[in-house]
Amino acid sequence: MITIDYCGYHTHNPDRDTILRPSGTTSYLFLLILSPMTFYFPNKSTVSAKPGACILYSPGNHQHYQADNEFFNSYVHFFCDHEIIKQYNIKQNTIFYPDNTEELNWLLKKIYQEYINKFSKAAQMTDLYIHQLLILLHRGQLRETIPNEQRQNIYPELLSLREQMLASCEQPWTVEKMCKILNIGKSQLYKYYDLFFHSTPKEELIQARLQKAKYLMKNDAVTIKQAAYDSGFNNICHFNRIFKSQCGCTPGDYREEGT
Secondary structure (H helix, E strand, O other): OOEEEEEEEEEEEOOOOEEEEOOOOOOEEEEEEOOOEEEEOOOOOEEEEOOOOEEEEOOOOOEEEEEOOOEEEEEEEEEOOHHHHHHHOOOOOOOEOOOOHHHHHHHHHHHHHHHHHOOOOHHHHHHHHHHHHHHHHHHHHHHHOOOHHHHHHHHHHHHHHHHHHHHOOOOOOOHHHHHHHHOOOHHHHHHHHHHHHOOOHHHHHHHHHHHHHHHHHOOOOOOHHHHHHHOOOOOHHHHHHHHHHHHOOOHHHHHHHOO
């Protein structure tokens, strides 16, 4: 279980305050920077960090940073197995700029509330929150590699359209329809979809339709054919083929097994 050593939410220190821990701490430190700060690293390099920047210090690593003026941040010191951090593939001991800092700050607030108030099952809740924090860092870090102009322009629109498609997967979605809504070409759609979601619209649509069909087939009052049509498959033979290919059994076998 991940455990908290210490944490702070919207912490204010004296202006231009300096943190210097040459040997670091025995715990991990995740720091969300909320005012301009300068970070100093053992290789003599310095980095000016803007609000929204993050750093995850590993245990025993040199920590040295100073507020340019106001000292304002949120943070959490926590203990966990190194393998847990490794599986999320998060940068350590370096400044980075994820694109979901509002969500991260909200989680730090929830962690702080659990830590301070000692609610019932607080240890279990903070463990879940920090896992969620690590997942968000992983996702935000992946999107950090996408040029800022693309994130600001096409990403919000494509994300919204993707959510609509997956929520109403039974509708007749086509690449042409998506391109028309976004006012981009097919090659651009495939490029951005792979860049942001590491998949294609068709692959995700098929998976969403299969999941819906599985759910509908749990109701004995719904026939397999009806479940297929209500999930967006207009050809029962095609549905049977796709289902067996993706799920390893026929729809009939799936229903009989009651899985």
